[in-house]
Amino acid sequence: MTQLATIVLAAGKGTRMKSATPKVLHDVCGRPLIDHVLDVAHQVGSLKTCVVLGHGIAKVQQRLPKGVLTVEQKQLLGTGDAVKTAGKFLKSFKGDILILCGDTPLLKAETIKALINRHRSTKAVATILTAVVDNKTGYGRIIRNNSAKVVAIREENDCTESEKDIREINSGVFCFNANMLFENLNKIKVNSRKGEYYLTDLVELFAAQRSVIETVTTPEPAEGLGVNTREDLAVCAAIMRKRILKQLMLSGVTITDPLTTMIDSHVKIGEDTVIKPFTVIEHDVVIGKNCVIGPFAHLRPGTRIDDTVEIGNFAEVSRSTVGTGTFMKHFSFLGDAMVGRNVNIGAGTVTANFDGKDKNRTVIGDGAFIGSDSILVAPVKVGKKAMTGAGSVVTKGKVIPDGKIFVGMPARLVPGPAGGTSRKAL
Numbered sequence: 001m002t003q004l005a006t007i008v009l010a011a012g013k014g015t016r017m018k019s020a021t022p023k024v025l026h027d028v029c030g031r032p033l034i035d036h037v038l039d040v041a042h043q044v045g046s047l048k049t050c051v052v053l054g055h056g057i058a059k060v061q062q063r064l065p066k067g068v069l070t071v072e073q074k075q076l077l078g079t080g081d082a083v084k085t086a087g088k089f090l091k092s093f094k095g096d097i098l099i100l101c102g103d104t105p106l107l108k109a110e111t112i113k114a115l116i117n118r119h120r121s122t123k124a125v126a127t128i129l130t131a132v133v134d135n136k137t138g139y140g141r142i143i144r145n146n147s148a149k150v151v152a153i154r155e156e157n158d159c160t161e162s163e164k165d166i167r168e169i170n171s172g173v174f175c176f177n178a179n180m181l182f183e184n185l186n187k188i189k190v191n192s193r194k195g196e197y198y199l200t201d202l203v204e205l206f207a208a209q210r211s212v213i214e215t216v217t218t219p220e221p222a223e224g225l226g227v228n229t230r231e232d233l234a235v236c237a238a239i240m241r242k243r244i245l246k247q248l249m250l251s252g253v254t255i256t257d258p259l260t261t262m263i264d265s266h267v268k269i270g271e272d273t274v275i276k277p278f279t280v281i282e283h284d285v286v287i288g289k290n291c292v293i294g295p296f297a298h299l300r301p302g303t304r305i306d307d308t309v310e311i312g313n314f315a316e317v318s319r320s321t322v323g324t325g326t327f328m329k330h331f332s333f334l335g336d337a338m339v340g341r342n343v344n345i346g347a348g349t350v351t352a353n354f355d356g357k358d359k360n361r362t363v364i365g366d367g368a369f370i371g372s373d374s375i376l377v378a379p380v381k382v383g384k385k386a387m388t389g390a391g392s393v394v395t396k397g398k399v400i401p402d403g404k405i406f407v408g409m410p411a412r413l414v415p416g417p418a419g420g421t422s423r424k425a426l
Contacts, residue, residue: 002095002096002120003047003093003094003095003096004044004045004046004047004095004096004097004098004116005046005047005048005049005050005090005093005095005096005097005098005178006041006046006048006049006050006097006098006099006100007050007051007052007082007083007086007090007097007098007099007100008034008037008038008041008049008050008051008052008100008101008102009052009079009082009083009099009100009101009102009172010022010024010034010051010052010053010060010101010102010103011052011053011054011055011072011073011076011082012054012055012076012103013054013055013076014055014103014228016228016229017227017228017229017230017233018230021056021059022055022056022059022060023102023103023227023228024060024102024103025056025059025060025063026227026233028105028227028233028236028237028240029237029240029241029244029263029264029265029283030264030265030266030282030283030284030301031264031265031266031283032063033102033103033104033105033227034051034060034063034064034102034103035063035065036105036106036107036240036265037100037101037102037103037104037105037107038051038064038065038068039109040100040107040108040109040112041098041100043109043112044098044109044112044113044116046098048069048090048093049067049068049069050068050069050070050071050086050089050090051064051068051069051070051071051102052070052071052072052073052082052083052085052086053070053071053072053073054072054073054074054076055076057070057072069089071085071086071088071089072085073085076196077190077195077196077197078191078194078196078197078198078199079196079197079198079199079200080185080188080196080197080198080199080201080202081196081197082199083099083181083185083199084185084186084197087181087182087185090178090182091182093178094178094179095178096116096119096120096175096176096177096178097175097176097177097178097181098112098116098173098174098175099172099173099174099175099176099199100112100172100173101172101173101226103226103227103228104171104172104173104223104224104225104226104227105227105236105240106220106222106223106224106225106236106239106240107173107223107224108220108223111129111216111218111219111220111223112129112173114216115127115129115173115175115216116175118214118216119175119214122212122214123212124175124177124211124212124213124214125176125177125180125206125211125212125213126174126175126176126177126180126181126202126203126206126211126213126214127174127175127176127213127214127215127216128142128150128153128170128171128173128174128203128213128214128215128216129171129172129173129174129215129216129217129218129223129224130142130168130169130170130171130215130216130217130218131168131169131171131217131218131221131223131224132167132168132169132217132221133167133169133221134167136156136164136166136167136169137156138156138228139156139169139170140153140154140155140156140169140170140200141153141154141156141159141163141164141166141168141169141170142166142168142169142170142215143163143166144168149207149213150203150207150213150214150215151203151204151207152203152204152207153170153200153201153203153204155191155198155200157193157194158191158193168217169224170200171218171223171224172224172226173224174199176202180206180211181202184202184205184206185202187205188201188202188205189201222239225239240265241262241263242258244263244264244265244267245258245261245263248263248267248269248275251269251271252270252271252272253269253270253271253272253273253274253275254272254273254274254275255275256274256275256276256277257276257277257278260277260278260279261275261277261278261279261294262279262280262281263275263279263280263281264281264282264283264285265283266283266284267281267282267283267284267285267286267287268285268286268287269281269286269287269291270287270288270289270290270291270307271289271290272289272290273287273288273289273290273291273292273293274291274292274293275293275294276292276293276294276295276297277294277295277296278294278295278296279293279294279295279296279297279298279299280297280298280299281293281298281299282299282300282301283301284301284302284303285299285300285301285302285303285304285305286303286304286305287299287305287309288305288306288307288308288309288324289307289308290307290308291305291307291308291309291310291311292309292310292311292312293305293310293311294311294312294313295312295313296313296314297311297312297313297314297315297316297317298315298316298317299311299316299317299318300316300317300318300319301318301319302318302319302320303317303318303319303320303321303322304320304321304322305317305322306321306322306323306324306325306326306341307324307325308324308325309322309323309324309325309326309327309328310326310327310328310329311328311329312327312328312329312330313329313330313331314330314331315328315329315330315331315332315333316332316333316334316335317333317334317335318333318334318335318336319335319336319359320334320335320336320337320338320339321337321338321339322334322337322339322343323339323340323341323342323343323366324341324342325341325342326339326340326341326342326343326344326345327343327344327345328345328349329345329347330347330348331347331348332345332346332347332348332349332350333349333350333351334349334351334362335351335353335354335359336351336353336359336360336361336362336378337351337353337361337362337363337364337378338361338362338363338364339364340364340365340366340367340368340384341366341367342366342367343364343365343366343367343368343369343370344368344369344370345370346369346370346371346372346373346374346390347372347373348372348373348374349370349372349373349374349375349376350374350375350376351376351378351380352375352376352377352378353378355378355396359378360378360379360396361378361379362376362378362379362380362381362382363380363381363382364376364382365381365382365383365384365385365386365402366384366385367384367385368382368383368384368385368386368387369385369386369387369388370382370387370388371387371388371389371390371391371392371407372390372391373390373391373392374388374389374390374391374392374393374394375392375393375394376388376394377393377394377395377396377398378396379396379397380394380395380396380397380398380399380400381398381399381400382394382400383399383400383401383402383403383404384402384403385402385403386400386401386402386403386404386405386406387404387405387406388400388405388406388407388411389405389406389407389408389411389414391409392406392407392408392409392411393408393409393410393411394406394410394411395410395411398410398411
């Protein structure tokens, strides 16, 4: 089987973002733009992935996954020069080279697989992912001859008036035969208008050589949408969230109002769970089956919710595990907590997890009952079937034994029988 390597172009300044953050590190649905692109490269079987960086290289390198090769384009001389820079590390590669842009988070793996399959089945030297759009502004146009064969990609600034009317545009995604790519990169001439080397000029060069050039048109034009402005970022996020919600609903999750529900990528939710309106679920959250979340709930990264849990209105959970059958129905906060099974978290409960320097852990045992307006100043441990009275402040380092009742500010053991397993004293 032919091997595949990927070059991700991510060297640009992104000046229209008006930001000190490199463009490819801006978040879409909880993850940087470039992470979504790297996911696609991994899903289509790329054996090597090389990211070409320039502006903000140190910041981007810190955020990239391990195993991703990075190279620096020291002068931003266009896409052709960027690929040539990566070629110094991939020239010995025998196979196909996939070219992706680091600011296109909406690409789907199945679309790229179709591109690669077309490329290989036709033995093309180059295969281009195109899209047919109404708003063509800013995109290169696909130029075809009378036989409908691709003969060039014309950047908008270089188009004639008639070429500007062409609705088929270049998405910036290519699959090349590695040998042909690297043998011909040096033949690209600098564009006189911008002083850059356009990778797209290879298409006209290959056409002159009578080489096979193929295209695949994406069924969803938005896949090729690149992020150049904050407005583009918001548009991409809206499209991606819609995809996420659709996939969750198809998997058996009830989302009562998709228009007011925000769920990031890399969130897992079990069957028959109900997500109510105005709920925000960030990335790296796992929710079990038959849960009820919301309305107005906020689940932050690192949260793990077991089956049949209820997280109600104005409740927030962060970096915490919540056991099966637990209820937390009203305006409470759990941070850095490990909550057992069948626990009641009373209205207004707060785990005070931050002491000004460190985040500390709260552990609540199975069957515990945390009274309304309790504050647990972490680190705290509440034993199995233990209770806190309404308004209790359990101070730092306190351990409430199994079955015991603590009340007051600071919370103390209720003496006598009431401090045992009986809850009638409260």
